[in-house]
Amino acid sequence: MEERVWINLLMDFYGGLLTKHQRDTLELYLMEDLSLGEIAEETGITRQGVRDAIVRGKAALNQAEENAGIVKRYLEFRERMEEVRAMAEGNESLITKLDAAMEIWEGE
DSSP states (O other), X not given: OOXXXXXXXXXXXXXXXXXXXXXXXXXXXXXXXXXXXXXXXXXXXXXXXXXXXXXXHHHHHHHHHHHHOHHHHHHHHHXXXXXXXXXXXXXXXXXXXXXXXXXXXXXX
Protein backbone atom coordinates (compact mmCIF):
# COMPACT_ATOMS: atom_id res chain seq x y z
CA MET A 1 0.00 0.00 0.00
CA GLU A 2 1.26 3.47 -0.86
CA GLU A 3 2.71 5.29 2.17
CA ARG A 4 0.40 8.30 1.78
CA VAL A 5 -2.68 6.05 1.79
CA TRP A 6 -1.33 4.08 4.76
CA ILE A 7 -0.62 7.21 6.81
CA ASN A 8 -4.08 8.59 5.99
CA LEU A 9 -5.62 5.35 7.29
CA LEU A 10 -3.51 5.59 10.42
CA MET A 11 -4.63 9.22 10.84
CA ASP A 12 -8.27 8.11 10.66
CA PHE A 13 -7.77 5.60 13.45
CA TYR A 14 -5.05 7.11 15.61
CA GLY A 15 -4.91 10.80 14.71
CA GLY A 16 -6.34 11.73 18.10
CA LEU A 17 -3.21 10.35 19.76
CA LEU A 18 -0.98 12.94 18.08
CA THR A 19 -0.24 16.39 19.40
CA LYS A 20 -2.31 19.13 17.79
CA HIS A 21 0.83 20.39 16.05
CA GLN A 22 1.67 16.96 14.61
CA ARG A 23 -1.93 16.33 13.54
CA ASP A 24 -2.34 19.75 11.91
CA THR A 25 1.03 19.47 10.15
CA LEU A 26 0.30 15.96 8.84
CA GLU A 27 -3.14 17.06 7.63
CA LEU A 28 -1.62 19.96 5.69
CA TYR A 29 1.05 17.68 4.25
CA LEU A 30 -1.14 14.69 3.41
CA MET A 31 -4.60 16.04 2.78
CA GLU A 32 -3.85 19.50 1.48
CA ASP A 33 -0.72 18.24 -0.33
CA LEU A 34 1.29 21.28 0.74
CA SER A 35 5.08 21.31 0.55
CA LEU A 36 7.27 21.70 3.64
CA GLY A 37 7.92 25.30 2.66
CA GLU A 38 4.22 26.06 2.22
CA ILE A 39 3.40 24.51 5.58
CA ALA A 40 6.24 26.44 7.23
CA GLU A 41 4.94 29.69 5.77
CA GLU A 42 1.35 28.93 6.80
CA THR A 43 2.21 27.84 10.35
CA GLY A 44 5.06 30.22 11.05
CA ILE A 45 7.63 27.54 11.84
CA THR A 46 10.78 26.49 10.03
CA ARG A 47 10.87 23.87 7.27
CA GLN A 48 12.95 21.73 9.64
CA GLY A 49 10.26 22.09 12.31
CA VAL A 50 7.65 20.98 9.79
CA ARG A 51 9.77 18.01 8.75
CA ASP A 52 10.34 17.03 12.37
CA ALA A 53 6.61 17.18 13.13
CA ILE A 54 5.83 15.01 10.10
CA VAL A 55 8.52 12.44 10.95
CA ARG A 56 7.49 12.27 14.61
CA GLY A 57 3.80 12.14 13.72
CA LYS A 58 4.30 9.27 11.26
CA ALA A 59 6.43 7.41 13.81
CA ALA A 60 3.76 7.83 16.50
CA LEU A 61 1.04 6.59 14.15
CA ASN A 62 3.07 3.57 13.09
CA GLN A 63 3.87 2.78 16.73
CA ALA A 64 0.18 2.99 17.66
CA GLU A 65 -0.66 0.55 14.87
CA GLU A 66 2.17 -1.76 15.90
CA ASN A 67 0.79 -1.80 19.45
CA ALA A 68 -2.93 -2.05 18.66
CA GLY A 69 -3.16 -3.50 15.14
CA ILE A 70 -6.59 -2.00 14.52
CA VAL A 71 -5.92 -0.89 10.93
CA LYS A 72 -4.57 -4.31 9.99
CA ARG A 73 -7.67 -5.98 11.43
CA TYR A 74 -9.91 -3.43 9.71
CA LEU A 75 -8.31 -4.13 6.32
CA GLU A 76 -8.59 -7.89 6.83
CA PHE A 77 -12.23 -7.51 7.88
CA ARG A 78 -13.03 -5.42 4.79
CA GLU A 79 -11.36 -7.96 2.55
CA ARG A 80 -13.37 -10.82 4.03
CA MET A 81 -16.59 -8.79 3.84
CA GLU A 82 -15.96 -8.13 0.15
CA GLU A 83 -15.43 -11.86 -0.43
CA VAL A 84 -18.69 -12.70 1.34
CA ARG A 85 -20.48 -9.90 -0.51
CA ALA A 86 -19.34 -11.36 -3.84
CA MET A 87 -20.58 -14.78 -2.76
CA ALA A 88 -23.93 -13.27 -1.73
CA GLU A 89 -24.53 -11.68 -5.12
CA GLY A 90 -28.24 -11.92 -5.91
CA ASN A 91 -29.25 -12.35 -2.26
CA GLU A 92 -30.39 -8.80 -1.48
CA SER A 93 -31.36 -9.65 2.10
CA LEU A 94 -27.87 -10.92 2.88
CA ILE A 95 -26.22 -8.00 1.08
CA THR A 96 -28.33 -5.59 3.15
CA LYS A 97 -27.15 -7.29 6.37
CA LEU A 98 -23.51 -7.19 5.20
CA ASP A 99 -23.82 -3.50 4.41
CA ALA A 100 -25.31 -2.89 7.86
CA ALA A 101 -22.37 -4.72 9.46
CA MET A 102 -19.92 -2.55 7.51
CA GLU A 103 -21.74 0.59 8.62
CA ILE A 104 -21.36 -0.49 12.27
CA TRP A 105 -17.62 -1.06 11.81
CA GLU A 106 -17.09 2.18 9.91
CA GLY A 107 -19.28 4.22 12.24
CA GLU A 108 -21.65 5.51 9.58
